[in-house]
Amino acid sequence: MNLDATLNADLHCHSVVSDGTLTPEALVERAKAGGVQLWSLTDHDEIGGQQRAIDAARAAGLAYLTGTEISVSFAGRVVHIVGLGFDHESPEMIEGLRATRGGREPRAREMAASLARVGIHGAFEGALQYVGNPDLISRTHFARFLVEAGHCTDVPDVFRRYLTDGKPGFVPHKWAALKDAVGWITRAGGIAVIAHPGRYDFTPTEEYALITEFIGHGGRGIEVVTGSHTAAEFVQYADTALEFGLLASRGSDFHCPEESRIDLGALPPLAGRLTPVWAALEDRIHHRA
Template sequence: MASIDLHFHSCASDGALAPAEVIRRAHEREATLVALTDHDCLAGLDEARSTAAALGLPFLNGVEASVSWGSKAQTVHIVGLGFDAGNAALRAGLDSVRRGRIDRAHEMAAQLARVGIDGAFEGAMAFCANPDQISRTHFARFLVESGRVKDVRTVFRKYLTPGKPGYVPHHWAALADAVGWIVGAGGVAVIAHPGRYDMGRTLTERLINEFKDAGGEAIEVASGSHSLDDMHKYALIAQRFELWSSAGSDFHAPGEGCRDVGRTDDLPPICRPVWERLADHILV
């Protein structure tokens, strides 16, 4: 089990723990390099970075940018690593992505009310430390806490994915824009958890080619949502497309998801670890 985790979340977006707390949790699990990657948000980085420095835990600035891609505007996530967190264009771009989340949340709540679930907006907001970052995960936690559904995974399957009563699509950033913001700020762009996307070989290759044309350099091979078969599949894809390989737990909260923070699988030997590409960007 590896101890490098370059993809996890805090309450600055849809995680449950404060930035300092999630960094301490990673350190307790003997992580050796971490990156906080909140959704479309840099608000937790100062606290996370200072906590990591106090613990002597090497740290990379991180973010997970939301992208609408392809003719069906499929949501894809792009992790950014090792960038200048003060870069004005990156900050402005992420701010533009966050706009509209509250309107979307009101529509999600209205749809849930039509199937007999009242008070969902207020319930989701109770789990959201940053109102501008309200997301499907906050609705999921409300539905679990209220006893309507047994766990977050089941909530998404029953209510919060396309075709279900609480799902409301949202137009995120264009792929080229999101990658451009990250690269323009001196960072490396990574396709996050590719095994989660409903794409066959042709679409996956098209995504990767467009990603590379925009300046993207890496793909998440070891992910909390990847099986071992997925990991080896994407290791081969990384090798074929000459991409660096990344690893991340995608941790959000204790008891949610498949992996705790700081716990990732070892990359297959054929991979080129993205942290080697980012050696000069690591903050100690």
């Protein structure tokens, strides 16, 4: 397999193991049908679906890299760090992610109580209907309930009105530290990548601080082409990757056929001047058994 920047790699995707709506097996089929040549399942703060994804990808003849997306707190915001190509049986990573997930149910109950105070009752039980993994109940599951119950028109409407800072239903969560997340990934043999940097609305100074601290902890990659970036941001973060000597990644951030901005395999390629993250992970790629 040619591992240059033209490879149709999709290294950011979610299943029912976190807040997606498709199983790992269904995602393999969708990725294959979409022309994906190298795929990764990156469920939020969870690697419990990795063996299923590996087995399904092998059976389909689809090259695969292990993955996860870890939520960290940085400068008062939640930032996501994607891990790729790590040992998915690493005890340190398994325990670290378990601890990170630990506060989600109490947080979810607080969110439901807050929504009840503005007249929306039964939100916790309603959100649970959309949860594949109870340890990972999240704002996305609440959003799906609020849309289905007719309180909002779509998922973005829910977040605008209820589930962001300062709105009814928002409850902060204590996430992992950036140093810990990058450490879990690298000590398990993988590469840490800053996910969708254009989403965080950082000032240039804050973004510089994030990138330099990330590199200082051993982080090596940044998502350049992703479903939430504009064409201008593809160029901006390609320049960022070159400026800081970071490997470039690419991923749709696919969650659901009805909700996601772009389908698996439909992203434009990385710019040829970039060094793709998968070129540094060749020995970690799972192929057909």
